[in-house]
Amino acid sequence: MASSTEHPATKALLDRMQHSRVEGVAIAPGDDFRYLIGFSPTPDERPCYLLAGFRGAALVMPSLNARQVADHTSLPLFSYADADGPAVALEGAAEAAGVPSTCSRLAVGDSMRADALLVLLAKWPAMRPESASRLVGGLRARKSEAELGRLQATADLADQAMTEAFSACRPGATERDIADAASLAFREGSAEEVCHTIVASGPNSAYPHHHTSVRRLAPGDPVTIDIGCRVEGYCSDITRMAILGDASREYEQVHAVVEDAVQAAMARVRPGVACAAIDAAARTAIERAGYGEYFTHRTGHGIGLSVHEGPYVTGTNRELLEPGMVFSIEPGIYLPGRFGVRLEEIVVVTPTGGRRLSRLTRDVFSAR
Known part of the structure; x- marks a missing residue:
């Protein structure tokens, strides 16, 4: 019988399955896989699965990944050689996990490749x-205290990287120069991966x-800096604005409206409030100021092992906030x-409200 208790998240998934109508779950390598067993192999074209069924969980692995994965889990593992293909291993894992041969309802991970899904459809x-x-x-959305600690650590490093990016803002510097400054700060810190370094100057900030790009900064340019990294598996994401020299009155007005929108959204954060609210x-803050048509995206997204995950802060998501949920609030006007202005905070839902992870001000940084 497959072990179902060797990782708390795997056991929680199996418990949730008991209250669902699915007959099995198949997860491909990626952040869901990492969450469920504490490790994920490198994804490629070879089918890899974590299978869960009424008996427990089991793994299907190509031989080149089998030993490494076995070092991280005691779940039954069925490996296959490239020359043989995954069919026999999949049969063994399905039997061990208890996914019935007549399975008609299988829940699959959102990041699964189409070719890996076709193998399951053939089975x-x-x-x-x-x-x-x-x-x-639903399991990943509510972070444990340990996860919140990792998210704070990666947010702290993102604050440091943003400070270095600000220092690189000067006339003649390219967008890539600023991105490189942030990347270097991430690498010299504790980051295991630089997730993104978006730097958009002048009219590019409207995207x-x-x-x-290699566009060079000129006096008067607004600069949007949106960066993030991964520390101990968990991601950061922060956006701040800089400007070369003095800001125009129009820029100051737009920045103030976006700041009002951030504050309005943060003031609504508390358990029981819908993401749509x-x-x-x-x-509403942006629409009242007359810029509604220029706010062209959702207000935020969850963050954790993935830079973008649930809960998604959209106008149609009625999901209610719960303590431990973590998501971005990042309104923008483009x-x-x-030019464009976007300000982004990562917010943790607490029992009484919300708190942000960044310690940086959202005031525009004036580069001289």
Whole structure:
């Protein structure tokens, strides 16, 4: 029989399955896999699965990953050689986990490759795949004290990297120079990975997800800096604004509106409030100032092992906040061809409200 208790998250998943209508769960390498057993192999084209069923959980692994994965878990592991393919190993793991041969409802991880899903469909032809996010995502959304400690550590490092990025803002510097300064601070700190370094200057700041370029900064340019890293598996994400020299009156006005939106959204954070209400608070502040059409994205996203995960702070998400949930609040205003402003905080839901992880001010940094 497969072991179901060797990792608390795996046991929690199996418990949740008892109250669902699915007959099995299949998770591919990635952040869900890492959450459930404490480790994830490098994903590639070879099918890898964590299978969960009514007996417990088991693993399907290509031979090149089997020994490394076995060092991190005592779950039954069925390996296969490249020349043989995964069919026999999948059969063994399904039997061990208790996924029935007639399985028609299998929940699969959201990041599973299409070719890996096709292998499962060949094994269970009557299977109707559905998302495993409501099972696994519900577990990941509420962070433990240990997870919150890791998120604080990675947020602290992001604050340091942002300070270095500010220092690199000067006339003639390129967007890549600023991104490199942040990346270096991450690498010299405790980061195991630089997740993203978005630097958008001048009119590029009107693109919410601008691709950092070699554009050189000029006096008067606003600069959006959106960066994040991974520490002990957990991610950070922070956005702040800089400006070269003195800000124009229009820039100051737009920045103040975005700041009002952040404050309005943060004031609504408490257990029992719907994610949609947080989005509405930020959006209403921007709409009342006349910039509603220029706020073109959701207000936020959850963060943890993934930079983007649930809960998603959208106008349609009725999910209620619970203590331990962690998500971004990042409203923005983007004036095409001119400039944009976005400010981002990572917020933890506490029993009485919310608290932010960053210790940095949201005031625009004036680079001289």
